[in-house]
Amino acid sequence: MTSSPAVSPDHIMGVYNRAPLAVARGEGVRLWDENGQEYLDCVAGIATTGLGHCHPALVAALKDQGEKLWHVSNIFRIPGQEALAKRLTDASFADVVFFTNSGTEAIECALKTARKYQTAVGKPERIDIIGFDGSFHGRSYGAINAAGNPNYVEGFGPRLPGYVQVTWGDKEALKAAIEAPSACAVIIEPVQGEGGARAMSEADLEELRGWTRDNGVLLIYDEVQSGMGRTGKLWAHEWANDAAPDIMAVAKALGGGFPVGACLASAEAARGMTVGVHGSTFGGNPLAMAVGVAAFDEINKPETLENARTVAGYFTQQLSGLRDRYPDVIVDVRGKGLLIGLKLIPNNRDFMAMARDQHLLVAGGGDNCVRLLPSLLITQDEAREAIAKLEQTCEAVRKKAAA
Ligand SMILES: *Cc1c(COP(=O)(O)O)cnc(C)c1O
Numbered sequence: 001m002t003s004s005p006a007v008s009p010d011h012i013m014g015v016y017n018r019a020p021l022a023v024a025r026g027e028g029v030r031l032w033d034e035n036g037q038e039y040l041d042c043v044a045g046i047a048t049t050g051l052g053h054c055h056p057a058l059v060a061a062l063k064d065q066g067e068k069l070w071h072v073s074n075i076f077r078i079p080g081q082e083a084l085a086k087r088l089t090d091a092s093f094a095d096v097v098f099f100t101n102s103g104t105e106a107i108e109c110a111l112k113t114a115r116k117y118q119t120a121v122g123k124p125e126r127i128d129i130i131g132f133d134g135s136f137h138g139r140s141y142g143a144i145n146a147a148g149n150p151n152y153v154e155g156f157g158p159r160l161p162g163y164v165q166v167t168w169g170d171k172e173a174l175k176a177a178i179e180a181p182s183a184c185a186v187i188i189e190p191v192q193g194e195g196g197a198r199a200m201s202e203a204d205l206e207e208l209r210g211w212t213r214d215n216g217v218l219l220i221y222d223e224v225q226s227g228m229g230r231t232g233k234l235w236a237h238e239w240a241n242d243a244a245p246d247i248m249a250v251a252k253a254l255g256g257g258f259p260v261g262a263c264l265a266s267a268e269a270a271r272g273m274t275v276g277v278h279g280s281t282f283g284g285n286p287l288a289m290a291v292g293v294a295a296f297d298e299i300n301k302p303e304t305l306e307n308a309r310t311v312a313g314y315f316t317q318q319l320s321g322l323r324d325r326y327p328d329v330i331v332d333v334r335g336k337g338l339l340i341g342l343k344l345i346p347n348n349r350d351f352m353a354m355a356r357d358q359h360l361l362v363a364g365g366g367d368n369c370v371r372l373l374p375s376l377l378i379t380q381d382e383a384r385e386a387i388a389k390l391e392q393t394c395e396a397v398r399k400k401a402a403a
Contacts, residue, residue, distance in 0.1 A: 017349075019356060026053025029375050029382050031361065039356070042372040042386055043363045047193065047225045047339065050253030050299055052375035057294045058256045065290030072286065074279060080289025087296050091234055093244035094264035098273070099284030101259045103224035103251035104138025109263035109278060110247045111142045114185035114218045116272025123216070126184040127162035130177045134168065134195035134366060137187065137222050146187050168200070178211050185218035185247070190236040193225035196367035197334050197341025202240035209243045218269055221245040224261070228253035229299045229376050231337030232309035239336070256295035260288045299376065308376040311383050312337045315372065318387045326394040328401070340372040341365055346397050354396050360389035
C-alpha cells in the first residue's frame with residue numbers, strides 16, 4: 001500500500017492550480033483582495049461575470065427575488081423560467097429550453113437530446129457524437145468524452161462508446177464521420193475558449209451546417225463561453241450566415257455569475273425529450289431565473305453588444321501593436337470579440353503571474369495562450385489601462401529573459 005498524501009491545510013480537493021490571491025470584493029472590472037489590493041479583472045470568472053462584478057441590475061434582481069421565493073421543484077410551473085425561455089427563444093433559432101446549473105449539465109442535456117432525437121426518428125443506431133481536438137465541453141463523463149482531451153479522460157476508466165474525434169481542418173475525416181451511418185451529432189464551439197481562443201471561420205461553420213443537414217446529423221453548438229454577447233453578437237455563430245444549430249448549450253454569462261445554464265433546441269431536435277426522460281432539482285429555480293432574466297436584458301441591449309464590438313476592435317488593434325513590438329513575448333493575437341487569446345513565447349502560467357504583479361488578471365488557455373475575457377461593459381479607458389499593464393508585463397518578461 002502507498003502512504004496517504006498529507007491532508008491539504010485548506011481542506012479543498014487539490015484539482016486547481018490556484019493563484020495566491022484571496023479575492024474579497026468586486027465592482028465592475030475591479031477586484032480587491034483581502035489586503036485591499038486592487039486588480040483590473042480581465043478574467044471575469046472565465047467569461048462568466050459578463051456584466052462585470054455586482055452589476056446594480058443583477059444585485060437588485062437577486063435581492064428582490066431573495067425575499068420572495070428561492071426554490072420550488074420543477075413539478076410546478078416556474079414563471080421566471082417561462083420569462084427567460086421566451087427571451088432565449090425569441091433571440092435564437094430555438095423553440096424550447098431546458099435549464100441547468102452549469103455548462104457541463106447543459107452539454108449533457110444537449111448530448112442526450114441528440115441521441116433521443118435519433119431514437120425518436122427511428123435511427124437508434126445513430127449514436128456517434130463527433131467532436132474536435134482542442135475543444136472543451138466541461139467535466140462530466142459525456143463532456144470529457146465529447147472533447148476527448150487526453151488530460152481529462154485518462155485514468156477515469158474506459159472511454160465511452162459513441163464518441164468520435166476529428167482534427168479541426170481535416171475536412172475529409174469530418175465529412176466521412178458525418179456520412180457514417182452511426183453519426184448522431186456534431187458538437188463544436190464556434191470559438192474555442194479553453195483551447196486557446198481559436199475562432200472557427202464563418203465559411204467552415206456554414207459548410208458544416210450544410211453537411212450535417214444533408215446527412216440527418218444534428219449540429220450542437222457549445223456557446224457556453226462564446227455566447228451571451230462575448231463576441232459582440234448575442235451568439236458567436238450569428239457572425240456566420242445560415243449556420244444556426246439544432247441544439248445549443250449556454251451557461252457562464254447567462255447568469256452573470258449566478259449558476260445558470262441552458263440547453264436550447266429546435267422543436268424538431270427536442271422531439272425525443274418527453275415527460276420523464278430528463279430532469280434537475282435546482283435547474284431553473286426562481287432565484288436563478290430572476291438573475292438570469294436581469295442579466296439577459298442587460299446583455300441583449302444593443303448598446304452592450306455595441307460596446308463589446310467597439311472595445312474589442314480597440315483591443316485587437318492595440319494588441320497587434322504589442323505583438324509587433326514584443327515578438328519575443330507575443331506571437332499571435334486571436335479569438336473573436338472580447339474572447340481574446342494571446343499566444344506566447346514565455347510559459348503562459350509565468351506570464352499570468354507577472355501580469356498579476358502589474359495588478360492585471362488574465363486567464364490561461366491551451367496552446368500556451370493567455371485569454372482576455374473582460375466584462376462586456378469595459379470602457380475604452382479601462383481597456384487602455386489593461387494594455388498598459390500588458391506592456392509592462394512584456395517589459396518584465398524581457399528583463400527576466402535578459403537576466
Ligand atoms: C466552461 C465551459 C463549459 C463547462 O461549463 P461549467 O459551468 O464549468 O460546467 C463547457 N463548454 C465550454 C465551451 C466552456 O467554456
